Amino acid sequence: MSEREVLELDVLFVGAGPASLAGAIHLQNLLKESGQKASIAILEKAGEIGAHSLSGAIVDPRTLKELFPDFDQQNIPFESEVTEEHLYYLTKAKKFSFPFIPSPMSHHGCYISSIGKLTRWLGEKCENEGIDIFCGFPGTELIYEGDQVIGVRTGDRGIDKNGEQKSQYEAGAEIHAKVVILGEGTRGSLTKKLIQRHELMNGKNPQVWAIGVKELWKMPPGSVQPGYVAHTMGFPLGHNIFGGAFLYGMQDDIWDLGLVVGLDYSNPAVDSHHELQLLKTHPWMKSVLDGGELISYGAKSLPEGGWFSIPKLTVNGAMLIGDS
Ligand SMILES: Cc1cc2nc3c(=O)[nH]c(=O)nc-3n(C[C@H](O)[C@H](O)[C@H](O)COP(=O)(O)OP(=O)(O)OC[C@H]3O[C@@H](n4cnc5c(N)ncnc54)[C@H](O)[C@@H]3O)c2cc1C
Known part of the structure; x- marks a missing residue:
């Protein structure tokens, strides 16, 4: 049986959708402004960024203008204004x-845009900013120490249809982080567990x-x-x-x-x-x-539930962003 590899990080985003990609760039900008450094990575279950993305999409450029003050020079791959x-x-x-x-x-x-093109472009921006993106790795379990989230376990590989280990079995890795940020999109598997365990929908309207x-x-x-x-x-x-x-x-x-x-x-x-x-x-x-x-x-x-259906967004060691 193979050992679980352990990776230590400061901040781990789960899901490389627009929320995590923009969030990681924003965090890196804030760290730079305050002269600090942190290791940031994004875990994406799709084989490549954008492969699981689907949207309209008309993009309000407000956030992109905040992220990239030189917005007009950025050649963002929009379809058209x-x-x-x-x-x-x-x-x-x-x-x-x-x-x-x-x-x-x-x-x-x-701007009318293709979310696939936009997320791939944001992914390149992340990598230029020193943010690691690991594609093809689903986050399957939250790792806890007491009631604090301390990381995410990625899925094992080489399991057959009966759940048995095949010869090429490889245990998933443990990624430990001071903060885990779930940007899994709607009905994320880790998000659902986090919401349930910490009762984050208490007092909220159902989604x-x-x-x-x-x-x-x-x-x-x-x-x-x-x-x-x-x-x-x-x-x-x-x-x-x-x-x-x-x-x-x-x-x-x-x-x-x-x-x-x-x-x-x-x-x-x-x-x-x-x-x-x-x-x-x-x-x-x-x-x-x-x-x-x-x-x-x-x-x-x-x-579509709106403001009153948003769960409580933070617990000790983790937070929810975007459609999560
Ligand atoms: C048909 C349609 C039209 C829309 N039109 C518009 C529009 O015109 N304008 C607009 O602003 N918004 C629009 N939206 C909404 C917009 O697309 C979403 O709000 C946005 O994509 C949410 O971004 P996100 O990063 O939170 O999640 P997502 O874009 O869903 O990204 C989540 C990512 O996380 C990955 N992931 C999930 N779970 C895991 C896991 N456990 N481990 C690793 N990776 C994981 C997924 O593979 C995915 O890449 C539309 C949505 C749809 C469906």
Whole structure:
């Protein structure tokens, strides 16, 4: 049986999503400002940064501007600044334009982006700042000393389907850190354990989830305006299901089409994936996608409970960030 390797760090982030990547860079900036040094690493279960990421995404550049004061010189791999924005109410066959876009739905000054490209870019920034990123390593257990989190154990490798060790078995490592920061995204496995053990949802509203189902469409040359944004309400979800659709114009003639569906619907026959297919039967959507080819598809959950569903974020030795 192989020995568990032990790595000692100051700060360990779990999950290389935007929250951890930005958090690690921010921490490094603060340390530099105060003339201190600390060892920082990020653990990511995907084989490479961005491989498990899925988002819209319209990015509000506020945080990036704080992280990178020379934002304009940074060549951040955005698809486009938002150039045109619409909010529509759809019936089964018609489309009505809202007379104005309410400010929470307005994305003036924001950027359409691919979260995969953005996280890979942030990952490079981290590495340039001396932050280690370990891809392909899922954090599987929190390590405790009493009630204090002191690290994370990574998953064992070389286990067969019956849970038995194969000849190439390799025990996971123990990564000890003064602070463990969980940026696992929604329903993270370590986050769930932390919340349960420390009762971090006590006195909070239960979390409400939505699922975002999304497709990328490659269109004929010249047919997609990068920076185009449309959000819709109404068809196919109707009035009893929280959610709506988005359509974003990306570079290289790609439409980014998605539907967010609140998972607190009461009709058990609702199927979010099917709802997206129904959306594409709308005459407007049909005309938008005419001549195009579906090139990728995915789905991911989002927390929708808002402020009152945020768990207590800190315990001794650990904290939660981002969608965690
Ligand atoms: C369809 C859709 C559309 C969206 N549109 C927008 C938008 O337009 N604008 C916007 O601002 N936001 C949007 N969001 C929300 C946004 O994508 C999330 O808020 C954001 O990605 C959260 O970042 P995060 O770093 O907290 O988590 P994530 O992006 O989920 O990243 C978590 C990372 O942690 C890794 N991980 C998880 N558990 C472990 C573990 N135990 N060990 C190691 N690694 C682990 C995962 O592999 C993943 O890489 C959208 C989301 C969806 C699903």
